[in-house]
Amino acid sequence: MKIPVYVCPRCGWTTVIRWEHCMECRTEMLKRQSSPLGEILSFTTLNFPPEGFETPLSFVLVRLKRGMIVTRAESDSWLKIGGKVELIRKGNLFFAVPSSGWPRFFKKIFG
Amino acid sequence: MADVYVSGAGMTRFGRREESLLDLFVDAGRQALEDSGFDRVDQIYVGSMSTEEMTGEGNIASVVTERLNLLPAAAVRIETASSTGAAAISEAFLSISSGYHKRVMVIAGEKMTHLKTDRISHILAEVIAPQERAYGLTMPALAALVSRYYMWKYNISRRTVSMIAVKNHFNASLNPHAHFQKEITAETVEESKIISSPLTLYDCAPISDGACALVLTAEKGKVRITGIGQGTDYLALENRDSLTSFRATRVAVENAYRMSGRSPADVEIAEIHDAFTPFELVGCEDTRLFLPGQAAEALLDGTTAISGRLPVNPSGGLKARGHPVGASGLAQIVELVWQMKGKAGKRQVQKAGVALAQSIGGLATNNFVTILEAK
Numbered sequence: 001m002k003i004p005v006y007v008c009p010r011c012g013w014t015t016v017i018r019w020e021h022c023m024e025c026r027t028e029m030l031k032r033q034s035s036p037l038g039e040i041l042s043f044t045t046l047n048f049p050p051e052g053f054e055t056p057l058s059f060v061l062v063r064l065k066r067g068m069i070v071t072r073a074e075s076d077s078w079l080k081i082g083g084k085v086e087l088i089r090k091g092n093l094f095f096a097v098p099s100s101g102w103p104r105f106f107k108k109i110f111g
Numbered sequence: 112m113a114d115v116y117v118s119g120a121g122m123t124r125f126g127r128r129e130e131s132l133l134d135l136f137v138d139a140g141r142q143a144l145e146d147s148g149f150d151r152v153d154q155i156y157v158g159s160m161s162t163e164e165m166t167g168e169g170n171i172a173s174v175v176t177e178r179l180n181l182l183p184a185a186a187v188r189i190e191t192a193s194s195t196g197a198a199a200i201s202e203a204f205l206s207i208s209s210g211y212h213k214r215v216m217v218i219a220g221e222k223m224t225h226l227k228t229d230r231i232s233h234i235l236a237e238v239i240a241p242q243e244r245a246y247g248l249t250m251p252a253l254a255a256l257v258s259r260y261y262m263w264k265y266n267i268s269r270r271t272v273s274m275i276a277v278k279n280h281f282n283a284s285l286n287p288h289a290h291f292q293k294e295i296t297a298e299t300v301e302e303s304k305i306i307s308s309p310l311t312l313y314d315c316a317p318i319s320d321g322a323c324a325l326v327l328t329a330e331k332g333k334v335r336i337t338g339i340g341q342g343t344d345y346l347a348l349e350n351r352d353s354l355t356s357f358r359a360t361r362v363a364v365e366n367a368y369r370m371s372g373r374s375p376a377d378v379e380i381a382e383i384h385d386a387f388t389p390f391e392l393v394g395c396e397d398t399r400l401f402l403p404g405q406a407a408e409a410l411l412d413g414t415t416a417i418s419g420r421l422p423v424n425p426s427g428g429l430k431a432r433g434h435p436v437g438a439s440g441l442a443q444i445v446e447l448v449w450q451m452k453g454k455a456g457k458r459q460v461q462k463a464g465v466a467l468a469q470s471i472g473g474l475a476t477n478n479f480v481t482i483l484e485a486k
Contacts, residue, residue, distance in 0.1 A: 015350050017242050023345070041354065042263075044255035046247070046307040051233040053247040061256050061348065068349045070243055070256070076308065081263050093246060 002033035003087060003094070005066045014067040036087040037099055038062040038069075043079040060085065060096040071096045115207045116332035117325055117483070119147025120448045123220075125321035125433030126290040132159075132166050132222035133178055135322035140179045140218050143324035152326065153212040154185040158199035158219030160192060160437040164234050166222050175218060184216075192238040193386065193434075194472030195219060196323070196441030197479035201339050203327050213329045219442075220322025221435035231318055235436070238473040240347035251315055251387070253348055253474045255307035258389040260354040262309070265404040267392070269309065273297035274410055275388040276313045276430055282417055283427025285458035290319045290433030300388075316386040319433030323442045331486070334451050338373065338482035340366025346476055355404075357475035360397035364469070367480040375399040378482075379462045380450055381421065382443035384471040385428040394469045395423060398480060422460045425450060440470035444481060451485040 006029040007014045008022035019029050042061040049055050058073040062085055071087055071094040073079060078098055086099035121142025123135050130138070136157075144150060157172040168174065172186040191198040196219035206212040223231055236249045243253070262272065277297055283289035300313035327336070342362025345351060352358055368374060375398065383394035395406035400421060409415050415423035426432045426446035429439050447466040449455045466483045 015347075017240070017347055017349065023350075042256040042260040044252055044259060044307045044309075045305075046249060046252040046255070047305055048228060048232060048249075048251070048307070049247055050236050050244075050249050051229050057247045057252070059246065059248060059252055059256065061260070061354075068351075070246060070248065070347075070349055072246055081260070 001036050001089060003036055003064060003069065005032050005034045005064070006030070007032045007066060016067050016069045032066065034064045034066040038064040038085055038087065040079060040081055040083040040085055041068065042081060043073070043076055045076045062087065062096055069094065112208045113210050113329050115204050115336045116328050116330065117334040117336065117448050118149070118328045118330065118332045119143040119145070119326035120445045121146060122288050122323035122442060122445050123321050124288050125319045125435060127224040128320040132162065132168065132220055133174060135222065135320065136175045136218060136220050137178050139220065139322040139324040140175070140216065143216065143326050147326035149214060149326060152181060152184050152214045152216045154206060155181060155216045155218060156199040156203045157186065157188045158190070158195040158217070158437050158441060159188065159221060160190055160195050161234055165226065181216070191477040192472040193436045194440045194470040194477055194479050195437040196439055197468065197470035197481060198440065200325070200441060200444055200481060201341060201479055204336055204339050207327055207329050215327050216324060217327060217441060218322065218324040219438040219440070221437040222320045223318045223435060224320050228318070243347055250474060251307040251310060254387040254390065255310045256348065257354055258387060259309055261389050261393060264355055265407065267407050269301060270297055271407050271411060272314065272388050273300040275385065275391050276300045278410065278416060279385065279424050279428040279430040282425050282458055283431030285456065286427050286432060289427045289431055290317055291427070291431045310387055314388040316429040316434035319435045321433060321435040321438050323438050323445045325441065325444060325448070333486055334448050335484050335486050336481060337484045338367035338371030340364060340370065340480045341478065342366070343477050344475060346473070348474065356393060356397050357471070357478060359475050359478035360394065360469055360471070360480065363478045363480040364398045367482050371482040373465060373482055377465045378467045379421065379464055380425065380447065380460050380466045381423050382426060382446055382468045383423055383428070384469055385424060385430045386434055386471065388430060390471065391423065391428065398467060398469050417458055417460055425455065425458050425460055440479060443468040443470060444483070447483055451483065
């Protein structure tokens with residue numbers, strides 16, 4: 001699985017959010033793919049979610065090869081800044097799962 | 112460009128209030144008018160983030176103007192999320208400095224405590240990026256992501272972050288307008304329930320009711336607004352250029368310093384947006400009052416205490432004075448005006464000749480910096 005990202009061919013500004021034109025130099029953005037592998041920049045578990053969500057909610061800010069993305073995680077017990085993660089898709093959302101050498105079938109079971 | 116002076120200030124006590132939002136507005140507005148000595152203004156700038164959702168009231172600028180008996184003055188509502196109060200000052204400043212008006216009122220308030228926490232979380236989350244909201248992210252969760260990274264990068268301990276809340280609650284204990292008027296310990300902060308890790312309940316500004324007001328004039332007064340700056344940034348955290356600094360503040364402060372002709376070395380007192388305790392450190396650094404990563408040291412050595420060289424949040428800040436979201440940016444200025452006029456009572460600082468306020472809208476998507484000088 002690849003993560004869709006939008007890259008400015010002129011200045012290199014990159015975003016995971018669909019963007020028609022670069023907000024830094026106004027150039028038309030190009031749609032590219034990024035590896036689902038990344039590194040944890042930060043994480044949190046929210047105990048007081050907004051209406052319509054169940055508690056607790058864990059979030060991970062991940063640095064991809066191209067761009068940053070906020071994802072969910074099933075739990076925060078394994079999270080640490082600098083940790084390696086792989087992103088998987090569940091419905092419309094991305095979830096971060098450990099990637100440090102775990103075999104793919106293991107991640108599918110416990111991700 | 113005409114000079115702009117503050118001739119009157121008023122503020123209700125912040126906290127859980129039984130009065131209606133309109134009653135709070137009227138109380139603050141009348142105090143400011145009485146303090147100024149004027150009974151008429153050319154225009155009213157009303158700041159409130161979400162009266163429609165919080166109290167079900169619309170057309171709030173007209174309603175406030177009528178209730179204050181200020182008809183037929185022009186009236187407009189201003190909104191930039193949690194920096195709404197600062198935005199209202201900015202617009203009022205422009206109307207006088209341009210020469211269009213001679214005397215205006217800036218008034219801001221919010222009524223929140225009657226709503227359940229999950230409802231408030233939902234309303235406040237409406238100001239963040241829709242893509243991030245879809246994940247269930249809220250303002251405290253985004254602030255927690257920033258806070259954890261900031262603490263990691265600069266090796267800031269849990270105890271150091273707690274000391275921000277301890278300082279600001281102490282300051283608020285001296286402020287009769289504050290939501291929380293009692294001291295706390297670091298243990299209080301660390302043992303309180305976790306809102307969004309690593310942020311605990313006492314790291315987060317409370318849900319508050321309250322209102323405040325200023326009268327600005329072209330006529331000379333004791334306090335002059337000498338610089339105002341505003342900056343914006345991407346809604347989504349994913350698109351930011353830094354996790355330890357907010358570009359919207361960096362842009363705003365440079366504009367404010369340029370307009371005032373002042374530099375960080377001139378600032379003697381500051382009110383910094385501390386809706387989440389680590390944001391006080393980030394704000395101190397983004398306004399260049401301290402170098403990146405060094406605001407914590409200034410906190411711990413007492414530099415930012417009321418008795419220190421550069422008091423930060425002598426009011427108690429959003430953290431302890433309280434955070435009626437639409438009012439907070441204006442409440443910062445009210446505090447600085449009182450400090451500059453020597454009217455701050457037990458929390459009076461020694462030197463308040465040049466003052467700076469920094470206000471954050473949303474997750475730092477629409478920020479303001481205001482510089483005031485005693486004349």
